[in-house]
Amino acid sequence: MKHTEEDKEKMLLKIREFYKNNKNPNDKRVMVTCKYCKEEFLGHNKRIVCSLSCKNAIQQKEGTYIEMKIEQLLQKEGIQYVKQFKLGKRFLFDFHINNTKLLIECDGEYWHSLPKRIKLDKEKDEYAIERGYKVIRLKEKEINENLENCKMIIKGGN
Numbered sequence: 284m285k286h287t288e289e290d291k292e293k294m295l296l297k298i299r300e301f302y303k304n305n306k307n308p309n310d311k312r313v314m315v316t317c318k319y320c321k322e323e324f325l326g327h328n329k330r331i332v333c334s335l336s337c338k339n340a341i342q343q344k345e346g347t348y349i350e351m352k353i354e355q356l357l358q359k360e361g362i363q364y365v366k367q368f369k370l371g372k373r374f375l376f377d378f379h380i381n382n383t384k385l386l387i388e389c390d391g392e393y394w395h396s397l398p399k400r401i402k403l404d405k406e407k408d409e410y411a412i413e414r415g416y417k418v419i420r421l422k423e424k425e426i427n428e429n430l431e432n433c434k435m436i437i438k439g440g441n
Contacts, residue, residue: 295323349389349426350377356434370414374407384416385440392423 315326319337332338346354346366357364357378368379368386378387388407394400408418419440421433 291322298325346377347389347391349391349421349423352426352430353378353387353389353421353433356430357437360434360438362437370411370416374410376407376411376418380437380440385437386411386416386418387437388418388420389426390420390422395422 312325312327314323315330315333316323317333317337318331320333322333324333326333350366354364354366357380363381364387365379365381366377368376370376370386376386377389379385380387388404390404395404404420408420411418417440419436421436426433
């Protein structure tokens, strides 16, 4: 069911009023504006999006936290790249280093340890290698704990 702007505003006013009058002293929630859709919602101040769909939309646009760290590293080092590089019709790589055949993937610990994902990553790597590309896979732990080593791996891959 699609709500009109007027309906949304009425619901938001009711939530604010209820929350103001019934505040539990142990409740740490506050009114937060979603970073993606700009809607207000009741949540914890560390939460920046109102829903999973907004979270996914931001990740598609900005990348995951570890992708953002690698992007900052590439920018700092003056390395030209394409973000979300499409190879063929099936595969999307986190980064392609311009004027090279180097692709970089930032692998989160959880998702990239699942059997189905491991199989897909292998297919993806093989597809790129068959087309003359080199694939560097940087693990989340490495990105978070040893960014300097990631820099050396990337520069060595060029």
